[in-house]
Amino acid sequence: MPDAPDHATPRHGTPRRTPERLAQLPSRLLAETAAHGDRLVTAGLAAAGMRKWDYAVLVTLQAYGPASQAELSDWSGIHRSDMVSVLNDLAAAGHVQRAPDPGDRRRNIVSLTPTGRRRLARLDRLIAEAEDRVLAPLDPAERTELVRLLRALAAHHAG
Amino acid sequence: MPDAPDHATPRHGTPRRTPERLAQLPSRLLAETAAHGDRLVTAGLAAAGMRKWDYAVLVTLQAYGPASQAELSDWSGIHRSDMVSVLNDLAAAGHVQRAPDPGDRRRNIVSLTPTGRRRLARLDRLIAEAEDRVLAPLDPAERTELVRLLRALAAHHAG
DNA sequence: CTGATATCAGTTGTACTGATATAT
DNA sequence: CATATATCAGTACAACTGATATCA
Secondary structure, rough: OOOOOOOOOOOOOOOOOHHHHHHHHHHHHHHHHHOOOHHHHHHHHHOOOOOOOHHHHHHHHHHHHOOHHHHHHHHHOOOOOOOOHHHHHHHHOOEEEEEEEOOOOOEEEEEHHHHHHHHHHHHHHHHHHHHHOOOOOOOOEEEEEEEEHHHHHHHHOOO | OOOOOOOOOOOOOOOOOOOOOHHHHHHHHHHHHHHHHHHHHHHHHHHHOOHHHHHHHHHHHHHOOOOHHHHHHHHHHOOOHHHHHHHHHHHHHHOOEEEEOOOOOEEEEEOOOHHHHHHHHHHHHHHHHHHHHOOOOOOOOHHHHHHHHHHHHHHHOOO
């Protein structure tokens, strides 16, 4: 089925929206839905006064235990340069602790505090709600399938 | 299946990557795959010296015919403020033409030139190749399903 | 008057680059 | 020497905001 005729003169009453050829491009759909997801997650975390990267760091620390800033960068996806201020904020709020590594004095050992652990539990709930809103129109099987397909894409482009 | 134990001391030889709890978040997967898609599309269009928004404007003009800048903004998704410079570039390259609307002198009527039409045909091929790279690991049925699911999300959050 | 249009100037947010001091 | 770490300053880019002149 072809698009609207090329060079069509705009007629009044004709509904106009993003052209189908544009709207169905995978790259465009990914960008659009990613933006919606980011907006919902950002709004959810803002309820606790925190940001996406704060959550990523706390989850990584919980999963793997104390780590250097370089390790946290690699595992969470935050740029090394930006990790500094993220940790400054988390440390100032008492959610993480920075201590020099006695075995390698270039490094800081970053670890979760009990306060950070409690905060993470709350963020987990907020994130779960946000993700549920992101996937709202999909049933459970569709959600699983979407995640599977996205992981296949992510794995392919990461390798 | 639980994650790695909480507070685990890093053991040498343990492979480390983004924690599973983080890696499987739909919002994160969308952001990651969208970034890859954008990178591939940007690289593809750069082969013709053009950008994403240039393509979006040309496609919209082909689909709906001559339009005002405000209409192009609404239909292509480009911010009104940014449309100006996009059209400046496209007009300077001879791909579109700006003419005052005799019926409403606030408006410009933007239309495709023959040069722009030829350029669009080339961009269509470049985009098709880029999208094919984006979806590379998926078979045809999976590609269709992914687009269907993403469109459901996009439609839900647009309404 | 209001509201829409095109334009430009400027802000914001985020990813990223580059340089530096320190230590391995 | 080369390499790795943490830090900070500054860049690049896109999305967005706000103001203005023009016109319906």
